[in-house]
Amino acid sequence: MTKSPNPVDIHVGSRIRLRRMMIGMSQERLGERLGLTFQQVQKYEKGANRVGASRLFAISRILEVPVEFFFDDMPESVSQGDGNASVKGMAEPDETSFVMDFVSSSEGLQLNTAFKKIGSQETRRKIVDLVKTLAAE
Helix, strand or coil: CCCCCCHHHHHHHHHHHHHHHHCCCCHHHHHHHHCCCHHHHHHHHHCCCCCCHHHHHHHHHHCCCCHHHHHCCCCHHHHCCCCCCCCCCCHHHHHHHHHHHHHHCHHHHHHHHHHHCCCCHHHHHHHHHHHHHHHHC
16 A cells, blocks of 8 residues: 655645746756756655755755745645644645646746736736636636
8 A cells, every 4th residue: 555645745845846837947957956856856746755854945945935935825724734644625635736736837827927917906807707707618
């Protein structure tokens, strides 16, 4: 029986991937800067391998974010658990995983970057309404 990754490790890994993609850095480049292979970076990003404190600190320096960034937006069911418990329920983790997968994709990053450049809150709201309408069709 294979051991499933810890939900905290999965979240931290997805945040590493998100930030790496936001700045356009490849897994190979991050691995080089850390003295690792890109396969090791992949394992961190999937949560298959736990990132130690000193390594997480180094990653935060390379990706130019505070260490806290990797724990931001952690689902409450994960952050209030004992760290070894599996995530409770199905809807929240699946939705969180879906959102992180989308935001980490090339299209998601492009959409997010362009959306943040729209200065008008009214225009942003209208775009959200448009997307909801298109999704309902």
